Amino acid sequence: METERFGIIQFGGVDQTVVGPDLAAGRKAPEFTATTQDWAEVQALSSTAGKVRVLAAVPSLDTPVCDRETRRFNQEAVALGEEVRILVISTDLPYAQKRWCGAAGVEQVTTLSDHMRAEFGAKYGCLIKEKRLLRRAVFVVGRDDRIVYAAYMRALGDEPDYGAVLAAVRRSL
Numbered sequence: 001m002e003t004e005r006f007g008i009i010q011f012g013g014v015d016q017t018v019v020g021p022d023l024a025a026g027r028k029a030p031e032f033t034a035t036t037q038d039w040a041e042v043q044a045l046s047s048t049a050g051k052v053r054v055l056a057a058v059p060s061l062d063t064p065v066c067d068r069e070t071r072r073f074n075q076e077a078v079a080l081g082e083e084v085r086i087l088v089i090s091t092d093l094p095y096a097q098k099r100w101c102g103a104a105g106v107e108q109v110t111t112l113s114d115h116m117r118a119e120f121g122a123k124y125g126c127l128i129k130e131k132r133l134l135r136r137a138v139f140v141v142g143r144d145d146r147i148v149y150a151a152y153m154r155a156l157g158d159e160p161d162y163g164a165v166l167a168a169v170r171r172s173l
């Protein structure tokens with residue numbers, strides 16, 4: 001049975017239900033299946049095995065905060081190099097993710113859709129049940145598949161602490 005928690009996040013000033021537990025550093029990162037821009041299903045962690053991964057959950061790429069966050073991670077990906085993979089996960093349809101990435105010139109991060117299964121959202125405590133959107137959160141997963149950094153934003157409009165995320169990535173390399 002999935003954990004449901006009411007009132008830890010709001011949407012439009014109204015309390016919402018979050019599905020799944022909050023994850024913390026030190027625990028094994030749950031594997032999840034998501035959909036690529038080309039509608040292929042992928043096991044996100046095993047497909048990036050041996051790399052340090054940044055998993056960034058966002059409500060929708062078509063919002064200003066998600067746009068800024070994804071563009072920022074795209075810029076940082078260049079400096080981080082080949083040993084790091086940045087996965088931005090939303091419930092946007094793969095068509096929308098592909099269109100947005102093309103228009104934004106985002107090529108260094110991988111966008112994944114949780115639209116079909118909402119598996120990432122439920123396993124990582126990010127699924128907003130009433131809206132079927134993800135709440136904003138960032139996880140850094142080490143090469144050993146352990147979470148080394150986890151942060152949930154208090155409000156949907158809050159951006160992550162990029163410095164803390166990047167420091168956790170560098171410590172994991």
